[in-house]
Amino acid sequence: MTQKRILVVDDEEGVRQFLYDVLTHEGYRVETAVNGEECSVKLQQYKPDVVITDIRMPEKDGFSLLQEIKSTGLNTPVILMTAFGTTDVAIQAMKLGAFDYIIKPFNLDEMIQLVRRAVMQIDSVAAFPGDTGKNHSEVNIIGSSPVMQALYKDIGRVADSRATVLIQGESGTGKELVARAIHYNSSRRNKPFIKINCANLPDNLLESELFGYERGAFTGATSKKQGKFELAHHGTIFFDEIGEISLSTQAKLLRAIQEKEFDRIGGTETIKVDVRILAATNRKLELSVKEGGFREDLFFRLNVVNLFIPPLRERKEDIPSLVAHFLTKYNQEFNRQVKGFSEEATRMLMKYEWPGNVRELENLCERAVIMTRGTIIVPEDIEFTVGEKKAAPLFMNRSEQNLPLKQIVADVERQVILKALQDNNWCRSSAAKSLGINRRSLYAKIKELGLE
Numbered sequence: 263m264t265q266k267r268i269l270v271v272d273d274e275e276g277v278r279q280f281l282y283d284v285l286t287h288e289g290y291r292v293e294t295a296v297n298g299e300e301c302s303v304k305l306q307q308y309k310p311d312v313v314i315t316d317i318r319m320p321e322k323d324g325f326s327l328l329q330e331i332k333s334t335g336l337n338t339p340v341i342l343m344t345a346f347g348t349t350d351v352a353i354q355a356m357k358l359g360a361f362d363y364i365i366k367p368f369n370l371d372e373m374i375q376l377v378r379r380a381v382m383q384i385d386s387v388a389a390f391p392g393d394t395g396k397n398h399s400e401v402n403i404i405g406s407s408p409v410m411q412a413l414y415k416d417i418g419r420v421a422d423s424r425a426t427v428l429i430q431g432e433s434g435t436g437k438e439l440v441a442r443a444i445h446y447n448s449s450r451r452n453k454p455f456i457k458i459n460c461a462n463l464p465d466n467l468l469e470s471e472l473f474g475y476e477r478g479a480f481t482g483a484t485s486k487k488q489g490k491f492e493l494a495h496h497g498t499i500f501f502d503e504i505g506e507i508s509l510s511t512q513a514k515l516l517r518a519i520q521e522k523e524f525d526r527i528g529g530t531e532t533i534k535v536d537v538r539i540l541a542a543t544n545r546k547l548e549l550s551v552k553e554g555g556f557r558e559d560l561f562f563r564l565n566v567v568n569l570f571i572p573p574l575r576e577r578k579e580d581i582p583s584l585v586a587h588f589l590t591k592y593n594q595e596f597n598r599q600v601k602g603f604s605e606e607a608t609r610m611l612m613k614y615e616w617p618g619n620v621r622e623l624e625n626l627c628e629r630a631v632i633m634t635r636g637t638i639i640v641p642e643d644i645e646f647t648v649g650e651k652k653a654a655p656l657f658m659n660r661s662e663q664n665l666p667l668k669q670i671v672a673d674v675e676r677q678v679i680l681k682a683l684q685d686n687n688w689c690r691s692s693a694a695k696s697l698g699i700n701r702r703s704l705y706a707k708i709k710e711l712g713l714e
């Protein structure tokens with residue numbers, strides 16, 4: 263077997279030397295380059311089987327190098343190294359066709375395994391479309407746990423394909439965020455991303471939402487209406503809670519997906535569309551298929567690629583970065599300067615099981631930013647939706663703090679409204695109903711209290 267050649271590119275001498283020693287010891291022929299320019303020259307001269315390159319380098323960085331290699335049609339696997347494992351870097355790396363990326367400081371065995379895999383797959387590396395545009399991701403997915411890193415890689419891999427993706431995960435794990443990340447990292451990014459929530463909509467309404475209708479199609483159809491399928495032309499349509507649709511709508515949806523065409527309700531003309539389909543569910547759809555509640559053929563159509571987002575309790579190491587992200591977000595929104603959680607409060611966050619996942623954590627942070635008196639959030643400011651610790655009634659806390667009555671009332675209103683919105687899945691009309699006020703009053707309160 264011929265000795266495989268590895269080219270290591272890094273502007274840091276220590277890293278070059280280290281990889282040189284380790285990989286030579288593993289039996290590879292190793293060559294090094296100090297920057298992207300030198301690498302370009304060595305690619306020609308040396309024809310490496312695998313390239314390992316740092317991302318951040320002056321002038322020509324790892325991404326440019328990767329693009330250069332891909333644009334010449336070479337199948338050489340490129341392993342990117344970075345000290346910053348952000349979502350964007352991960353998605354971009356995989357999207358541009360990196361074999362993999364590794365976060366510094368890395369573990370020796372991890373790198374050796376990676377190189378072995380790259381060498382083994384030299385001739386079968388998947389070719390990725392070389393989108394040279396900048397990353398338009400408008401989606402900030404936080405979390406650097408191994409499972410989330412793997413997810414970013416998958417997003418990068420599937421983004422630019424037309425493949426239908428089924429995103430599975432418990433409620434509040436970030437399925438919609440992932441759907442948006444796929445759209446904004448695809449070539450459809452400048453076209454519409456249309457979401458349709460399949461839950462809570464009766465059949466006829468869902469169908470008219472999806473396919474639109476002609477004037478006079480039914481009582482009340484006073485003018486023609488375009489459906490979401492038409493509106494999403496050239497873009498992406500995202501079916502949230504797909505597991506909730508009835509068997510009869512499933513049949514119509516299957517036709518639209520399969521044939522890429524449909525009829526408006528009451529219409530005679532067949533409309534052709536080009537849409538990318540993404541769907542999400544917090545149910546085990548496989549189970550619904552078995553039980554006869556979900557069509558197997560539709561399931562297979564949707565489940566071309568399956569992405570699973572693990573619940574937050576299985577990736578608690580992501581909590582600190584999520585908390586930091588939400589504190590920044592809500593400090594800005596409510597013009598507060600909350601610095602963080604006290605030690606005890608942090609312990610509570612890490613101990614809790616998060617049945618409502620990231621959404622629950624976000625709501626907790628939002629509420630805590632609003633409610634805390636100081637700049638550090640203490641256990642009293644924390645209220646879990648389910649379990650652990652129930653905060654003392656807010657009114658008691660506030661009145662004991664000698665605050666002006668107006669502020670106490672506003673704080674209480676804020677808390678009660680937030681809770682009602684949360685309990686009603688952020689549906690304002692249901693929240694208004696549960697609060698016993700009309701929708702308009704709720705809107706006015708939301709505005710007045712800065713909860714928009």
Ligand SMILES: Nc1ncnc2c1ncn2[C@@H]1O[C@H](COP(=O)(O)OP(=O)(O)OP(=O)(O)O)[C@@H](O)[C@H]1O
Nearest residue numbers: 403404405432433434435436437438439544620621
């Ligand atoms: N990894 C993450 N980083 C930052 N924000 C997140 C993350 N995951 C979820 N969120 C936030 O949590 C909230 C819930 O996320 P999202 O709506 O995407 O969840 P979901 O799984 O689609 O929920 P559901 O099943 O209830 O529709 C959103 O406000 C989203 O921005």
